[in-house]
Amino acid sequence: MQALPDWPEKTVTVLSTGSGAPHAIPVSTAVRRGPRELAFALALRRESLARLREDARCAVTILAQGLSITVHGRATVERELERIAVVRVDVESIQDHASPRFEIDAGVAWHWTSEEAAQGDEETRNAL
Template sequence: MTVLPEWPAGTVAVLSTGAGAPHAIPVSTAIRRGDTQLAFALALRRESLVRLREDPRCAVVLLAAGLAITVHGRAVVERELERIAVVRVDVESIQDHQSPRFEIDAGVAWHWTSEEAQSGDAETRAAVSQP
Protein backbone atom coordinates (compact mmCIF):
# COMPACT_ATOMS: atom_id res chain seq x y z
CA MET A 1 0.00 0.00 0.00
CA THR A 2 1.52 3.33 -1.06
CA VAL A 3 -1.49 5.64 -0.80
CA LEU A 4 -3.43 6.50 2.34
CA PRO A 5 -6.98 5.18 2.18
CA GLU A 6 -9.99 7.22 3.29
CA TRP A 7 -11.41 6.84 6.80
CA PRO A 8 -14.47 8.26 8.54
CA ALA A 9 -14.24 11.53 10.48
CA GLY A 10 -13.77 10.87 14.17
CA THR A 11 -11.92 7.60 13.66
CA VAL A 12 -9.80 7.01 16.73
CA ALA A 13 -6.16 6.60 15.77
CA VAL A 14 -3.30 5.58 18.05
CA LEU A 15 -0.20 7.77 17.83
CA SER A 16 3.05 6.10 18.91
CA THR A 17 6.17 8.14 19.55
CA GLY A 18 9.71 7.42 20.66
CA ALA A 19 12.29 9.81 22.13
CA GLY A 20 12.50 7.47 25.10
CA ALA A 21 10.36 4.49 25.99
CA PRO A 22 7.56 3.87 23.45
CA HIS A 23 4.58 6.12 24.16
CA ALA A 24 1.12 5.66 22.62
CA ILE A 25 -2.03 7.79 22.91
CA PRO A 26 -5.45 7.84 21.21
CA VAL A 27 -6.08 10.72 18.80
CA SER A 28 -9.59 11.54 17.54
CA THR A 29 -8.73 14.29 15.04
CA ALA A 30 -6.67 12.42 12.42
CA ILE A 31 -7.55 13.48 8.89
CA ARG A 32 -6.24 12.47 5.48
CA ARG A 33 -4.55 15.36 3.68
CA GLY A 34 -3.72 13.54 0.49
CA ASP A 35 -2.11 10.33 -0.68
CA THR A 36 0.94 10.60 1.59
CA GLN A 37 0.02 13.02 4.34
CA LEU A 38 -2.18 13.03 7.41
CA ALA A 39 -2.65 15.57 10.17
CA PHE A 40 -4.09 15.76 13.67
CA ALA A 41 -4.21 18.08 16.67
CA LEU A 42 -2.45 17.61 19.98
CA ALA A 43 -3.05 19.63 23.10
CA LEU A 44 -0.03 21.82 23.85
CA ARG A 45 0.45 20.05 27.19
CA ARG A 46 0.80 16.57 25.63
CA GLU A 47 3.93 14.52 26.29
CA SER A 48 3.60 13.23 22.71
CA LEU A 49 4.17 16.75 21.39
CA VAL A 50 7.39 17.08 23.40
CA ARG A 51 8.56 13.71 22.08
CA LEU A 52 7.75 14.53 18.44
CA ARG A 53 9.78 17.73 18.69
CA GLU A 54 12.73 15.72 19.97
CA ASP A 55 12.33 12.82 17.52
CA PRO A 56 9.79 13.25 14.69
CA ARG A 57 9.59 9.55 13.83
CA CYS A 58 6.17 8.14 14.64
CA ALA A 59 3.58 5.50 13.85
CA VAL A 60 -0.16 6.05 13.58
CA VAL A 61 -2.54 3.09 13.75
CA LEU A 62 -5.97 3.51 12.17
CA LEU A 63 -8.74 0.96 12.73
CA ALA A 64 -12.20 1.47 11.21
CA ALA A 65 -14.72 -0.61 9.30
CA GLY A 66 -12.73 -2.33 6.55
CA LEU A 67 -9.50 -0.60 7.58
CA ALA A 68 -6.50 -1.74 9.61
CA ILE A 69 -3.25 0.11 8.85
CA THR A 70 -0.15 1.46 10.52
CA VAL A 71 1.34 4.60 9.01
CA HIS A 72 5.05 5.22 9.59
CA GLY A 73 6.38 8.70 9.03
CA ARG A 74 7.86 11.91 10.35
CA ALA A 75 5.84 14.51 12.20
CA VAL A 76 6.11 18.25 11.70
CA VAL A 77 4.45 20.75 14.02
CA GLU A 78 2.91 23.09 11.47
CA ARG A 79 1.63 25.68 13.91
CA GLU A 80 0.50 26.30 17.45
CA LEU A 81 -2.85 27.82 18.25
CA GLU A 82 -4.27 28.88 21.60
CA ARG A 83 -4.61 25.37 23.02
CA ILE A 84 -3.47 22.94 20.31
CA ALA A 85 -0.66 22.20 17.92
CA VAL A 86 -1.47 21.12 14.38
CA VAL A 87 0.79 18.19 13.53
CA ARG A 88 1.37 16.86 10.00
CA VAL A 89 2.78 13.40 9.34
CA ASP A 90 4.65 12.92 6.09
CA VAL A 91 4.11 9.24 5.29
CA GLU A 92 7.16 7.08 4.63
CA SER A 93 5.40 3.70 4.57
CA ILE A 94 2.01 2.13 5.18
CA GLN A 95 1.50 -1.33 6.63
CA ASP A 96 -1.80 -2.87 5.56
CA HIS A 97 -2.97 -5.32 8.24
CA GLN A 98 -6.01 -6.57 6.29
CA SER A 99 -6.25 -10.30 5.90
CA PRO A 100 -8.69 -12.61 4.14
CA ARG A 101 -8.99 -14.40 7.52
CA PHE A 102 -10.75 -11.52 9.30
CA GLU A 103 -12.52 -8.18 8.77
CA ILE A 104 -12.68 -5.08 10.95
CA ASP A 105 -16.39 -4.39 11.46
CA ALA A 106 -16.11 -1.06 13.25
CA GLY A 107 -13.71 1.28 14.98
CA VAL A 108 -13.98 2.66 18.49
CA ALA A 109 -17.42 4.10 19.29
CA TRP A 110 -17.26 7.38 21.21
CA HIS A 111 -19.06 10.71 21.61
CA TRP A 112 -18.59 14.14 23.17
CA THR A 113 -20.24 14.63 26.55
CA SER A 114 -21.04 18.34 26.17
CA GLU A 115 -21.99 20.85 23.49
CA GLU A 116 -18.90 22.88 24.39
CA ALA A 117 -16.62 19.90 23.70
CA GLN A 118 -18.42 19.19 20.44
CA SER A 119 -18.05 22.80 19.34
CA GLY A 120 -14.36 22.79 20.26
CA ASP A 121 -13.89 19.64 18.18
CA ALA A 122 -15.40 21.34 15.13
CA GLU A 123 -12.96 24.25 15.53
CA THR A 124 -10.05 21.85 15.96
CA ARG A 125 -10.96 19.85 12.84
CA ALA A 126 -11.21 23.06 10.82
CA ALA A 127 -7.72 24.05 11.97
CA VAL A 128 -6.26 20.62 11.20
CA SER A 129 -7.83 20.61 7.72
CA GLN A 130 -5.91 23.73 6.70
CA PRO A 131 -2.22 23.21 5.88
Protein backbone atom coordinates in the same frame (compact mmCIF):
# COMPACT_ATOMS: atom_id res chain seq x y z
CA MET B 1 -0.09 0.04 -0.16
CA GLN B 2 1.26 3.17 -1.82
CA ALA B 3 -1.38 5.73 -0.80
CA LEU B 4 -3.38 6.42 2.32
CA PRO B 5 -6.96 5.18 2.05
CA ASP B 6 -9.88 7.26 3.22
CA TRP B 7 -11.32 6.67 6.69
CA PRO B 8 -14.46 7.99 8.40
CA GLU B 9 -14.36 11.35 10.18
CA LYS B 10 -13.75 11.09 13.95
CA THR B 11 -12.05 7.70 13.63
CA VAL B 12 -10.02 7.03 16.75
CA THR B 13 -6.41 6.41 15.72
CA VAL B 14 -3.41 5.57 17.91
CA LEU B 15 -0.32 7.80 17.79
CA SER B 16 2.88 6.06 18.86
CA THR B 17 6.01 8.07 19.61
CA GLY B 18 9.50 7.28 20.81
CA SER B 19 12.06 9.60 22.38
CA GLY B 20 12.24 7.34 25.40
CA ALA B 21 10.05 4.39 26.26
CA PRO B 22 7.34 3.75 23.62
CA HIS B 23 4.34 6.01 24.19
CA ALA B 24 0.91 5.59 22.57
CA ILE B 25 -2.23 7.72 22.86
CA PRO B 26 -5.63 7.75 21.14
CA VAL B 27 -6.19 10.64 18.74
CA SER B 28 -9.65 11.48 17.40
CA THR B 29 -8.69 14.23 14.96
CA ALA B 30 -6.58 12.46 12.31
CA VAL B 31 -7.48 13.47 8.75
CA ARG B 32 -6.13 12.38 5.38
CA ARG B 33 -4.66 15.35 3.52
CA GLY B 34 -3.38 13.48 0.51
CA PRO B 35 -1.95 10.19 -0.69
CA ARG B 36 1.12 10.46 1.58
CA GLU B 37 0.13 13.01 4.22
CA LEU B 38 -2.12 13.11 7.27
CA ALA B 39 -2.63 15.64 10.03
CA PHE B 40 -4.04 15.76 13.54
CA ALA B 41 -4.23 18.10 16.50
CA LEU B 42 -2.59 17.65 19.89
CA ALA B 43 -3.17 19.71 23.01
CA LEU B 44 -0.13 21.86 23.74
CA ARG B 45 0.32 20.13 27.11
CA ARG B 46 0.53 16.60 25.63
CA GLU B 47 3.65 14.56 26.32
CA SER B 48 3.33 13.17 22.79
CA LEU B 49 3.84 16.67 21.38
CA ALA B 50 7.02 17.14 23.41
CA ARG B 51 8.27 13.74 22.22
CA LEU B 52 7.58 14.59 18.57
CA ARG B 53 9.53 17.83 18.93
CA GLU B 54 12.49 15.79 20.19
CA ASP B 55 12.17 12.90 17.72
CA ALA B 56 9.86 13.37 14.73
CA ARG B 57 9.55 9.65 13.97
CA CYS B 58 6.10 8.27 14.71
CA ALA B 59 3.50 5.68 13.81
CA VAL B 60 -0.24 6.18 13.50
CA THR B 61 -2.45 3.09 13.65
CA ILE B 62 -5.84 3.45 11.98
CA LEU B 63 -8.62 0.93 12.65
CA ALA B 64 -12.01 1.47 11.04
CA GLN B 65 -14.57 -0.67 9.25
CA GLY B 66 -12.65 -2.64 6.64
CA LEU B 67 -9.38 -0.84 7.44
CA SER B 68 -6.40 -1.86 9.54
CA ILE B 69 -3.13 0.00 8.81
CA THR B 70 -0.15 1.56 10.54
CA VAL B 71 1.40 4.64 8.97
CA HIS B 72 5.08 5.30 9.64
CA GLY B 73 6.45 8.77 9.08
CA ARG B 74 7.88 12.01 10.39
CA ALA B 75 5.83 14.61 12.20
CA THR B 76 6.14 18.36 11.82
CA VAL B 77 4.36 20.92 13.98
CA GLU B 78 2.84 23.20 11.36
CA ARG B 79 1.47 25.80 13.73
CA GLU B 80 0.37 26.38 17.28
CA LEU B 81 -3.00 27.86 18.11
CA GLU B 82 -4.33 28.93 21.49
CA ARG B 83 -4.67 25.42 22.92
CA ILE B 84 -3.56 22.99 20.20
CA ALA B 85 -0.75 22.24 17.80
CA VAL B 86 -1.52 21.18 14.23
CA VAL B 87 0.79 18.27 13.41
CA ARG B 88 1.48 17.01 9.88
CA VAL B 89 2.84 13.51 9.26
CA ASP B 90 4.74 12.94 6.03
CA VAL B 91 4.21 9.26 5.28
CA GLU B 92 7.29 7.13 4.69
CA SER B 93 5.54 3.75 4.64
CA ILE B 94 2.12 2.21 5.12
CA GLN B 95 1.83 -1.16 6.78
CA ASP B 96 -1.39 -2.88 5.71
CA HIS B 97 -2.61 -5.35 8.34
CA ALA B 98 -5.43 -6.74 6.17
CA SER B 99 -5.78 -10.49 6.17
CA PRO B 100 -8.29 -12.91 4.68
CA ARG B 101 -8.53 -14.45 8.16
CA PHE B 102 -10.27 -11.46 9.80
CA GLU B 103 -12.12 -8.25 9.08
CA ILE B 104 -12.53 -5.07 11.14
CA ASP B 105 -16.28 -4.57 11.60
CA ALA B 106 -16.19 -1.12 13.19
CA GLY B 107 -13.96 1.43 14.83
CA VAL B 108 -14.26 2.79 18.36
CA ALA B 109 -17.63 4.39 19.12
CA TRP B 110 -17.36 7.60 21.15
CA HIS B 111 -19.02 10.98 21.71
CA TRP B 112 -18.41 14.28 23.48
CA THR B 113 -20.12 14.64 26.84
CA SER B 114 -20.64 18.41 26.70
CA GLU B 115 -21.62 21.00 24.12
CA GLU B 116 -18.45 22.96 24.94
CA ALA B 117 -16.25 19.95 24.12
CA ALA B 118 -18.13 19.32 20.85
CA GLN B 119 -17.71 22.96 19.85
CA GLY B 120 -14.00 22.83 20.66
CA ASP B 121 -13.68 19.70 18.52
CA GLU B 122 -15.34 21.46 15.60
CA GLU B 123 -12.92 24.38 15.91
CA THR B 124 -10.00 21.95 16.05
CA ARG B 125 -11.14 20.09 12.93
CA ASN B 126 -11.54 23.37 11.06
CA ALA B 127 -7.89 24.16 11.89
CA LEU B 128 -6.71 20.95 10.23
